[in-house]
Structures are given as structure tokens and as C-alpha cells.
Amino acid sequence: MSEMVLLGDEAVALGAVHAGLTAAYAYPGTPSTEITEYLIRYQRKHGRPIAQWCANEKTAYEEALGVSFAGRRALVSMKHVGLNVAADPFMNSALISINGGLVVAVADDPGMHSSQNEQDSRLFADFARVICLEPSSHQQAYDMTREAFDLSERFQIPIMIRLVTRLAHSRGNVTAGEPRAENPVAKSATPASWILLPANARRQWRALLDRQPEMRRYTASCPHNTVTGAGSPAEFGVITTGLARNYYIENLEDLGIAPPHLHVGAYPFPADAIRAFVGGLRRVLVLEEGYPYLERALRGIVPPAVDIQGRESGHVPPDGELNPDIVRTSLGLEARRGLMIEGLTLPSRPPQLCAGCPHGDSFHAMTAALAGFPNAVVTSDIGCYTLGALPPYSAIQSCVCMGASVGMAKGAAEAGLHPVVAVIGDSTFLHSGVTPLLDAITEDTPMTLLILDNKTVGMTGGQPTIRPSSQLEGLVRGLGIPADHLHVLEAHPRHDAHNTEVLRREFEHRGLSVVIAVRECLETIKRGKQEQAAATA
Amino acid sequence: MKFDIIVAGVGGQGVLSVSAIIASSAMHEGLSVKQSEVHGMSQRGGEVQANLRLSDKPIASDLIPRGMASLVLSMEPLESLRYLPYLSDTGTVLTSTDAVTNFASYPEMEGLLAQIRALPHAILIDAERLARQAGSARATNMVMVGAASHLLPVKLETIEHFVRTLFAAKGTKVVETNLKALAAGREAAASR
Ligand code: SF4
Numbered sequence: 001m002s003e004m005v006l007l008g009d010e011a012v013a014l015g016a017v018h019a020g021l022t023a024a025y026a027y028p029g030t031p032s033t034e035i036t037e038y039l040i041r042y043q044r045k046h047g048r049p050i051a052q053w054c055a056n057e058k059t060a061y062e063e064a065l066g067v068s069f070a071g072r073r074a075l076v077s078m079k080h081v082g083l084n085v086a087a088d089p090f091m092n093s094a095l096i097s098i099n100g101g102l103v104v105a106v107a108d109d110p111g112m113h114s115s116q117n118e119q120d121s122r123l124f125a126d127f128a129r130v131i132c133l134e135p136s137s138h139q140q141a142y143d144m145t146r147e148a149f150d151l152s153e154r155f156q157i158p159i160m161i162r163l164v165t166r167l168a169h170s171r172g173n174v175t176a177g178e179p180r181a182e183n184p185v186a187k188s189a190t191p192a193s194w195i196l197l198p199a200n201a202r203r204q205w206r207a208l209l210d211r212q213p214e215m216r217r218y219t220a221s222c223p224h225n226t227v228t229g230a231g232s233p234a235e236f237g238v239i240t241t242g243l244a245r246n247y248y249i250e251n252l253e254d255l256g257i258a259p260p261h262l263h264v265g266a267y268p269f270p271a272d273a274i275r276a277f278v279g280g281l282r283r284v285l286v287l288e289e290g291y292p293y294l295e296r297a298l299r300g301i302v303p304p305a306v307d308i309q310g311r312e313s314g315h316v317p318p319d320g321e322l323n324p325d326i327v328r329t330s331l332g333l334e335a336r337r338g339l340m341i342e343g344l345t346l347p348s349r350p351p352q353l354c355a356g357c358p359h360g361d362s363f364h365a366m367t368a369a370l371a372g373f374p375n376a377v378v379t380s381d382i383g384c385y386t387l388g389a390l391p392p393y394s395a396i397q398s399c400v401c402m403g404a405s406v407g408m409a410k411g412a413a414e415a416g417l418h419p420v421v422a423v424i425g426d427s428t429f430l431h432s433g434v435t436p437l438l439d440a441i442t443e444d445t446p447m448t449l450l451i452l453d454n455k456t457v458g459m460t461g462g463q464p465t466i467r468p469s470s471q472l473e474g475l476v477r478g479l480g481i482p483a484d485h486l487h488v489l490e491a492h493p494r495h496d497a498h499n500t501e502v503l504r505r506e507f508e509h510r511g512l513s514v515v516i517a518v519r520e521c522l523e524t525i526k527r528g529k530q531e532q533a534a535a536t537a
Numbered sequence: 538m539k540f541d542i543i544v545a546g547v548g549g550q551g552v553l554s555v556s557a558i559i560a561s562s563a564m565h566e567g568l569s570v571k572q573s574e575v576h577g578m579s580q581r582g583g584e585v586q587a588n589l590r591l592s593d594k595p596i597a598s599d600l601i602p603r604g605m606a607s608l609v610l611s612m613e614p615l616e617s618l619r620y621l622p623y624l625s626d627t628g629t630v631l632t633s634t635d636a637v638t639n640f641a642s643y644p645e646m647e648g649l650l651a652q653i654r655a656l657p658h659a660i661l662i663d664a665e666r667l668a669r670q671a672g673s674a675r676a677t678n679m680v681m682v683g684a685a686s687h688l689l690p691v692k693l694e695t696i697e698h699f700v701r702t703l704f705a706a707k708g709t710k711v712v713e714t715n716l717k718a719l720a721a722g723r724e725a726a727a728s729r
Contacts, residue, residue, distance in 0.1 A: 005564055030576055113575070170573035170588075170599040171560065249597035324602035338604035338622035341652065346619055347642040349547065351583035387581060391641075461576070534706050 015145030403432030546612030683722025
């Protein structure tokens with residue numbers, strides 16, 4: 001059919017559409033955001049499939065489960081740390097007899113371009129004992145996503161597509177196939193298999209374990225796991241996964257004779273094929289993006305005489321993203337040199353809040369209000385405002401995971417610090433800040449929650465917050481915050497003195513208070529104007 | 538034929554549009570293309586770069602190996618130096634001289650430009666001034682595409698076609714401005 005150029009994320013999205021997708025759910029997170037953005041654009045243009053942003057990854061996953069229960073195909077996508085949030089439904093859904101195909105697209109971020117950690121979602125798939133497909137090209141991202149829906153229905157399990165930043169955010173050619181129609185609505189024929197009461201759950205867990213050999217038979221024979229040059233009398237072989245294959249091929253010419261090569265793109269990894277492959281080799285280099293997952297597994301299944309090299313053995317760096325140069329030196333080739341200027345060191349250019357960003361004004365007022373409190377603590381969350389950690393603001397002291405600022409503030413206050421301020425964005429608050437606030441209300445913890453309401457999910461490119469910010473105040477009041485300790489401010493320099501005054505009063509208060517500082521993100525305003533202009537042009 | 542480009546700049550400078558126009562043009566002319574971009578946090582005023590690989594054969598890696606790039610196309614002088622290790626011996630540095638000095642330790646300007654001029658193949662363009670003359674400072678990135686057009690393995694007409702496509706939704710005036718900026722950049726680089 002048609003050939004086009006897509007982002008890796010978009011290839012997954014289109015693959016899902018062509019697999020007969022009924023609905024897709026997600027919370028924005030770099031580098032997975034563009035999957036759902038593509039689907040929302042597609043829905044606007046064609047009416048189908050359903051594509052929606054959700055409060056968080058857990059709710060997104062559960063909504064996708066409901067679609068599957070109804071017999072139709074669902075996609076849920078997230079970044080790697082988002083899978084932690086959705087871990088509960090993900091792990092349990094492996095025990096349910098999936099009805100309509102359910103595909104979980106997870107985009108890992110090795111190198112932490114835009115994340116707090118570098119976890120490897122292949123381990124999560126293993127943990128849940130489900131199949132994981134890992135594309136190494138845009139075409140595979142499209143094809144594997146399509147196939148994943150079929151596999152999900154065949155094995156009655158969720159299937160994971162594991163992406164990494166470099167594929168998610170690069171463009172390449174994709175040839176699309178014939179679109180398939182959506183499944184008809186057909187409620188799960190075995191509703192008991194969806195009720196994970198202990199008696200059912202034990203049966204379902206056993207059934208999942210019983211299906212493992214069948215899954216392994218599939219990955220042993222599927223075309224995603226390939227061997228080239230086997231049977232040669234070589235002593236050295238290479239095993240690649242995901243994008244590592246591309247970096248390996250990039251260097252192949254300079255190796256002279258190509259060593260035998262096994263590529264793994266589908267998990268559970270094909271243990272027998274690996275054993276056969278490693279058979280006569282004395283040394284194997286394992287190149288994989290993320291954790292030394294396959295490398296570790298290898299140590300358990302091949303004879304100890306084989307020298308296994310990879311991230312864990314120190315032959316490949318244990319952290320960070322792979323690239324052609326790292327793979328090159330790991331292969332023993334001489335490093336390439338580019339142009340060098342002796343003694344040239346360049347200052348790095350850290351990201352920063354846009355000039356005039358409302359968060360900057362909030363930080364200014366907050367810092368002024370905290371003057372004279374040497375023990376003050378400001379916990380923060382994840383969003384553009386996390387950049388308040390850097391100069392010139394140096395305004396925040398923590399960033400761990402979504403919603404953590406609220407819970408951490410409660411703990412720090414109860415441990416004896418005062419004043420304690422939790423900073424969180426509107427979208428992040430709704431994602432997972434509401435529940436720790438409930439805890440704080442129950443204890444009337446002496447802390448201040450400062451919600452920076454820029455009316456959008458700014459960091460990921462301005463997706464809509466799940467509820468409009470006009471509703472935030474009512475929501476917080478409804479949770480039980482007394483009216484005299486709930487304030488809504490405008491985050492603007494012209495209100496600086498007033499905002500500082502209000503914040504100082506609440507920081508002095510030995511009870512719970514919530515301050516909502518509102519002003520729209522500049523980028524969202526700009527885009528709104530552009531869209532308006534385009535609509536009227 | 539293999540032509541690797543690093544498009545460099547600062548978040549908000551239009552690095553991705555530059556990269557997209559060249560990528561679309563190359564694809565249109567039947568070349569294989571891989572284009573790796575930066576999204577998310579680093580776009581907030583930080584360093585931004587796109588790896589753009591053009592070839593008449595299939596391309597394996599999304600990332601350009603060290604020492605292989607034919608061109609570093611930079612929207613900003615300091616950023617042009619950041620990617621030198623990726624440039625081949627015969628590669629060109631083409632940079633706009635418009636500095637984005639959004640942090641305290643930005644190097645002294647004359648010294649910085651002198652360092653770039655001393656490179657084996659360097660072209661410096663006063664791109665923002667040319668863009669203003671063409672009608673809008675926002676067309677600075679198209680001046681840079683024009684300046685690069687002499688080196689790129691694609692035809693000028695193809696680039697012009699995709700400039701028209703990219704800005705079509707914004708009206709004929711914006712299209713005209715950007716085409717003018719493209720021509721101005723091409724002319725400025727022709728004399729170097
Ligand atoms: S994108 Fe919006 S919220 Fe983020 S720094 Fe810029 S103005 Fe502030």
C-alpha cells in the first residue's frame with residue numbers, strides 16, 4: 001500500500017489503527033506522547049478510533065481493559081515510568097483472559113533525555129510473563145504493533161511493544177498494509193476469568209504459566225528472532241536487540257569478516273536458539289539498549305566456558321543510550337575521530353523556563369515569602385516547573401515521581417520541618433497529587449500545597465489538562481480545605497507583592513493550606529492564537 | 538552517495554522545521570532518509586539538534602557516527618562548535634552568527650566567531666538580518682536552508698516546493714517571505 005515517513009511513535013499509532021483499533025488511552029509522557037497525538041489527529045479527521053488523554057497511566061490502562069472486555073481492540077501507551085503507575089492493572093491483566101486484543105506500547109528513555117530514571121520495560125514484560133516485541137526500525141514498529149493485537153487475542157494476554165527514545169523520536173520510511181476492520185462488540189465469554197478472586201486468580205495464574213511453552217515456541221520460530229552466518233567456524237559472535245542491531249550494522253563493513261549474529265526482537269527470549277547459536281563460540285558480545293537483560297539471562301543458559309560480554313561485564317557502558325561509536329569500540333574497532341579543536345570546552349546550555357513563564361513569577365513570590373525561614377523545604381514534582389531547580393530560581397529541593405511532592409511534603413512536615421511547601425502542576429496534581437492531599441487533610445498536616453496552574457500539560461507540548469483549571473478550586477474545596485486557607489492567585493509580576501504576602505501568611509500558618517497560582521502557559525496561548533489565525537485564514 | 542547532517546540550535550529556533558524541509562526534499566528525490574529529533578525537556582531553551590541522514594542506500598543507524606557528518610548546519614554560533622567531533626575532515630560548518638545568549642557563561646563573541654572562521658570549511662551567515670530584509674525575523678531558519686542548498690544533494694526546486702507546502706496553511710504572504718529568505722540565504726552563501 002502507501003509508503004510514508006513517520007516518527008517511530010506514529011508508526012505504532014498507525015499500526016494500531018490498521019489493526020482495527022477501537023480505542024486508545026494515555027497520559028502524556030516523553031517519549032511516548034506522539035502516539036496518542038497522532039491518534040487524536042487521526043480521530044479528528046476520520047471519526048475513529050477513540051483516542052483520549054486520561055488522568056494518569058493507571059486509569060488509561062483500566063479503560064483499555066474495559067475495551068478488551070467488550071471484545072474490541074485497545075491500545076494503551078506510556079513512557080517507562082508511566083508503566084510503574086500502571087503496574088497494578090498491567091501485572092494483573094496478564095492473568096485475565098484478554099478478550100479483544102490489548103497492546104501496551106511503552107517508550108523507554110535510555111540516556112534519560114527527559115526522565116528521572118533508565119528502567120528497562122522488557123523486565124516488566126518478563127515480570128508479568130507476557131510477550132514483548134521490540135522493533136528496531138520504523139517498519140517493524142508498524143508491523144509489530146499490528147501483529148501484537150493478533151498475538152494478544154491468540155494468547156489471551158496483553159502484549160508489550162517496547163520502544164526507546166531514539167526510535168520513538170526519529171523519522172523513517174514505513175509501508176503500510178491493508179487496514180483491518182474493528183472487532184464487533186462481544187463481551188468476554190468467560191467473565192469469571194476477569195474476576196481475580198483468589199480461587200479464580202490461582203486458576204488463571206496456572207493457566208498463564210501453562211501457556212509459557214507456547215509463547216516460547218512462538219518466539220523461537222517467529223521472524224523477529226533471526227540468525228545470520230551461523231555454522232561458520234568463528235569463535236566470536238554477536239547478539240543484538242532493538243536498535244543495537246542498527247548500530248552493529250553501521251560498523252559491520254569495518255569488521256572485515258562478519259561474525260555470526262543473532263538478533264532478538266521478540267521475548268520471552270528464545271533460549272534454545274540462543275544455546276544453539278552460542279554452541280561453538282568462545283566469546284559472545286551482547287549489545288542491547290537498556291539493562292543487561294539478555295546478557296544476564298545468557299549466563300544461566302550457556303556453558304561457563306563461553307565468555308559473555310556486555311553491559312554487565314564492562315565491555316559496554318552499564319548506563320546510557322547506545323550509539324554507533326559505543327558499539328564500534330565494543331566491537332574492538334578503533335574509535336573514529338571527528339574534527340577537534342585543541343582545548344575547546346563549551347559551556348552547556350541547560351533548558352530553562354520560557355522568558356515570562358508564569359511558573360517563574362510563582363517561584364519569585366514563593367522565594368520572597370520564604371525569606372527568613374532557614375528550615376524551609378520546597379518539594380517539587382514533574383513538569384516545566386521542575387526547571388525551577390536551576391539558576392536563577394534555585395527554588396525547589398526535590399523531584400522524584402508524579403505526585404511525590406505532596407506526599408513528601410506531608411512526611412517532611414510531620415518529621416518536624418517548617419514551613420514545608422509542595423509545588424505541583426495542575427495536570428500532575430490531577431494525575432496523582434489528589435490522593436496524598438487527602439492524607440494531609442485527614443491529619444491537618446502543617447504544610448502548604450502550591451498548585452502551579454498553567455492550564456495545560458506544558459512539558460510534553462501542551463496537551464489539555466484532564467479537567468479545565470476553572471474546576472480546580474472547587475475540587476480542592478470539596479476535599480475539605482477550609483475556605484480561609486484556600487487561595488487562588490494570578491501568577492503575574494503585577495501581583496508579586498500581594499502573592500508574596502498571601503504565601504507568607506500561609507507559610508506561617510501551622511496547618512494545611514492550598515494556594516492555586518493561575519496563568520496560562522505562553523506556548524499554549526501562542527498555539528491557540530496560531531490555530532485561530534489558521535481557522536480564519 | 539551518503540550525506541549526514543547535524544542541524545543544531547537552541548529550542549524554539551526552528552531546528553525541526555529546517556530538518557523536516559531537507560528530509561522531505563530528499564525523500565521526494567528518492568533518497569533514503571532517517572531523521573532523529575529531540576523532543577521534551579531539552580526544547581525549553583536548551584541545546585537542540587537533529588541528526589539527518591540522507592543516502593541512496595538503506596540507512597541502518599538513526600544516529601550519525603563520529604567523524605562522518607558532511608555538514609553541521611547551526612542556527613547559532615556556539616552550538617555550531619558543539620558537534621565538531623561528528624564532522625568529517627572535509628565537512629562544512631555553516632552557521633548563523635545570531636547568538637542566543639540565554640545563560641551567564643556565554644563566551645565572548647569575537648573570539649567565538651574567530652574560532653569558527655579558523656575551521657577548514659566554515660561559512661558564517663548574518664541570517665537574521667537577511668530574514669528581516671525578506672520580511673520577517675522568523676524566517677531566519679529558511680535563510681539557513683537557502684545557504685545550505687549549495688551543499689545539499691537535492692534540487693533547489695524541490696526545497697522550494699516543500700517550503701511552500703510547510704507554510705501553505707499560514708497564507709501566501711508567509712510563503713513569499715520564506716521563499717525570499719531562502720533565496721537570500723542561497724545568494725549570501727554563493728559568494729563564500
Ligand atoms: S512551555 Fe509554558 S509552562 Fe513551560 S516554561 Fe514555557 S511558558 Fe512555562
